[in-house]
Amino acid sequence: MHSSINRRSVLKASLFAGLAGSVMPLSTSGFAQSDARAAIRAAALANREQDIRRIQDWIRLPSIAAEDLNMPEGAEYMAELARSAGFSDVEIVPTDGHPGVFGYMDNGAARTLGIYFMYDVKQFDASEWRSPPTTADFVDVDGWGRAIMGRGAVNQKGPEATFLAALHAMKRAGVTPPVNIALICEGEEEIGSPNFKQVATKPNVLSALKKCEGIFIPASWQGANGEVSLNMGSKGIIELELVASGENWGRGPKGDIHSSLKAMVDSPVWRLVHALNTLVTPDGNTVAIEGWFENVRALSERERELINTAAAASDEAQRKTSLGVTHWIDDLPYNEALQRLAQEPTVNIEGLVAGYTGPGGKTVLPGKAVAKLDLRLVPNQTRAEAERKLRAHLDAEGFADVEMNVSGGYDPTEIAEDSRLVQAQLAAYKAMGVTANLNPRLAGSWPGAVFTAPPVSIPAGHFGIGHGTGAHAPNEYYLIDSTNPKVAGLTDATMGYAEILFQLANVR
Template identity: 70%
Template sequence: MLSFLRHGAACTLVLAASLPAVPALAQSAEEEAALRSAAESGRDASIKRIQDWIALPSIAAEDLNMQEGVEYMATLAREAGFDEVEIVPTSGHPGVFATMDNGADRTLAVYFMYDVKQFDPAEWSSPPLEGAIVEKEGFGRAIMGRGAVNQKGPEATFLAALHAFKEAGITPPVNLVLIAEGEEEIGSPNFGDMTAVPHIQTALKEAEGIFIPASWQDRSGAVDVNLGSKGVVELELISDGANWGPGPKTDIHSSLKAAVESPAWRLVHALETLVEDGGNTPAIEGWYENVRPLTEHEKDLIREGAALVDPEEQKETLGITRWIDDLPYDEAMIRLAQEPTVNIEGLVSGYTGPGGKTILPGRAVAKIDLRLVPNQTREEAERKMRAHLDANGFEDIEIEVSGGYDPTETAEDSLMIRAEMATYERLGIPYALNPRLAGSWPGAMFTDPPLSLPAGHFGIGHGSGAHAPDEYYVVESTNPNVAGLVDATMGYAHLLYAVAEAE
């Protein structure tokens, strides 16, 4: 569910200098050389690990390979050196919890997902489960396949760092806690079952913070340090003639439309009430009453990053010609971070095959996602959606929620964020502090009580195409600004040292 649109590439060293310092990393030159040598010798195995994982797609929405996927996730954890690994049942698909006790003073938690989005092989230039190596102009050689960047490539690269520690005979400088789920791509409806297990909660509370592996370097090599993410609710709105007074209970001949009402049009009219301004502004009653606007400091951070980005390149990447309301790029990025949304993911009704089929559909479904900002909550959004439909005469429109979670926020002076910035600075990676990622992940399970952990995204390297055809992850970079697999592996090793040594 994460969004991969970057808004900036500024190196916020002036801001970082005002925060508590994270000292230089403590590993010796000999240790660093040994780790790099191990990462290089394990490169082929690391590539194959990603390809093998891509070949086993676990798709929660289709109930595909979920048991096989969780067992494979557990195997990956064991092979990487986690000494306690368990498969954890939930009310839905199971997850994996694992710990690695390295006798360290500090503990770092990491979040994984083993599920991926659906795919249509006909839309891909290379088979989506093959993990073929392809050339990506401006970046180099990449693995193409479903899950390559979201999130199997980055996750497997973090595991590659742990393999490098093992191969080099070096004990990682922090203890590790791994928590992995198989339902992120359907809104993590049962992830709370895992984080509420007493011994899992106890282990997580010992961590200094938690992060999700990422690989979002742009062509310049820059990354974002995200201080939060929007929340999300995934749901369906259903207009079903079998439940609506006028009917019809099934599809009927379209010639009857002059005498019979249409569930499809009923749904269209209900959808129209949810938004205004051409669909760009939610119109649900009370939707904005708890929204926390961005502060001027947060807006300034966004403007700083936007000033170093080519807006036309961003438009070309997205296939658009303008931003909402013809906003300049920096204001569009402020709007992207600040505004909650009501989005139609898909509309399904009646016949959609070749040619025509003259029917009046008995049922219509709209797939919707709601993006939430602090201080909105999932519970509030669901309640207000129901109340809005009822108040506008659409009591018959059903709401089926499949998953979702609240927004997240993490303080920029937290140890987790400072360790990320220290690592990027050591590696010479330009970065921008991003107040809020427009995409979503279930970080609220960690940042909210009772855990109240700092949470973030970390990683170097590049990939793109999440949720889309031709998804890829770069393993051999020809761009001097962008990390390939070995350098990305070393980035995670450096992060562990930064967490261990932070003051």
């Protein structure tokens, strides 16, 4: 599924290549010396071709935890990327599942920044893509510019490689980063990070993380107007399967049988459907699990204010078009839909699998049915609480035989608006002339709770400029050359990561 190119040789040969052209020159604010910034930009431009190849080559090595594909290779490649960018004492950290990677860059600075990477990507069906998902080809995207298309392009290899590009540019320019950097990586984010805490709590890793002012995952979510959201937290998640089978139920067939026998034999598939129906209200929009909302924290007045401000400044029609929808739940006004997005925990069916799903029909009564679910959690819910309540609900509703197989997950996160991490991000965006809207909570999830909860207990969020889309979907891409003067291409996105380092070093 990936090319036979010698990745290590290419990577080691790539230390002094470069980045995409600039469309949005950044201001000099935040840098100790304006000539330092100019030197870094010049180095980034000189590094352009090699930095592009770094993104492409990484995409060509898809590490998919759910399929156990290229996981050792993915960890080795991640470790080599870290070493080449200047991290020392880089180690591959074993876990009960797939390994993590850790590296540290001691720049003799007073402050330390944490950076979180994931080297795994989601599964894909190549037949659904306009360009093969592992060849990392260039495509033209209407209204945006020239982009690299491939699985992991924006989630998360493009932004992560761009952060590394900033370190390469600083190295080439002879500019020492003004903060120390602790880099922690995992290969199981796309399956719910079941073993990531083992990486973060390894004694030397934990010691480094506890020194950090905060940690972020690189992200490239600029909208068409150039604005970004600064997320003050993220929803938690649980990924699981519910399985109904004739064998566990004691009714229905143990395997597939002829469908004509439905007249006298129970169906495990219908049993699973009925079990699923008990989890939500009839419209499917509100969780109906007993006690589900007892610990849910309502949005504060400040959070509602931030959401209403963001809604007023947003293009609702454009967002509906981009999502391919025509209505929000209950036909809510946009600001109320966004409030619901931030506050509401959810039960979502990702997939349903039972019996025959190929071309044409096959008249069987299946002996087993599987529903793949994700549960999104909000403060002050916890993963442990949610798992317990789901199991208790199924048992109380008479579905004790329905298996509940949890594959991963983590708690929601929150960070303080006055934290140094948030203030440094706001200062960096301002210095770059980028409008940043404070967002109370990202509806998506990442394992930030590993950092915000004890024993690490540091702020955790997202940062970056640039653009890409298609995470978890066909035709995922990451913008390299922007035709929109308000949106960063690769060089400006690279400079954004340099900016945040200097802002964190200087913020009070």
